Amino acid sequence: MQTGIDPRSLIGRKAFDRDGHRIGTVDEVYLDDATGVPEWAAVRTGLFGRDAFVPLGPSELTDAGLRVPYEKALVKDAPDFGVGRHLSPEQELQLYLHYGLALPSAPSADRDPGTPAGGSG
Template sequence: MQTDIDPRHLIGLKAFDRDGQKIGTVDEVYLDDATGVPEWAAVRTGLFGRDAFVPLEPSEVVDGALRVPFERSLVKGAPDFGVGHHLSPEQELMLYRHYGLDVSVEASLSDDEMTFGRIAGSEG
């Protein structure tokens, strides 16, 4: 993920899977409390869908959209933790494992380093 992007600019972007299929719209962005780096996006899937967390690394912003390098079905099958609160270290590890991402570095971090804040999406 491009680290120079203001995470507030991600909110409202359409999200697409690796095959170009629309997943949904970025609803919230979760930051690492220790570094302030955007780590996760909550993507609202479907009209009455839920928010699915997607990792912002290795995702990219391309042509005003979030491109996620995973299949849509994998994103929609991500663990559902709800939105509006911090992700616990255990929840974050479950998400990393779900996406098949390396958790060796994350597993060695302290709870404080693995607590993720959020930037709320726009209401309305």
């Protein structure tokens, strides 16, 4: 994803899958505590849906919204951790495995992945 983007500017934007199908709306953005880099977005998948986490690294911000390089079904099947609290290292590992992403280098004791940057939660 482009650097230098205020993560709060993503909140409320529409999210689309790799084929352009609408997934939902970005509800929250989670930052890596060590770097401050936006790492995950929680996308509300429907009016009565839930929030599905999507990785921001391989995603693209367009004029239309956030485009993630995955099928809508894969996003909707992502593990459900709720929003508004930290992602634990174990939860983040589950997300990496779900999306088939390369695992980050061994986490250090002071690295806390997934601090919400703000949102409606």
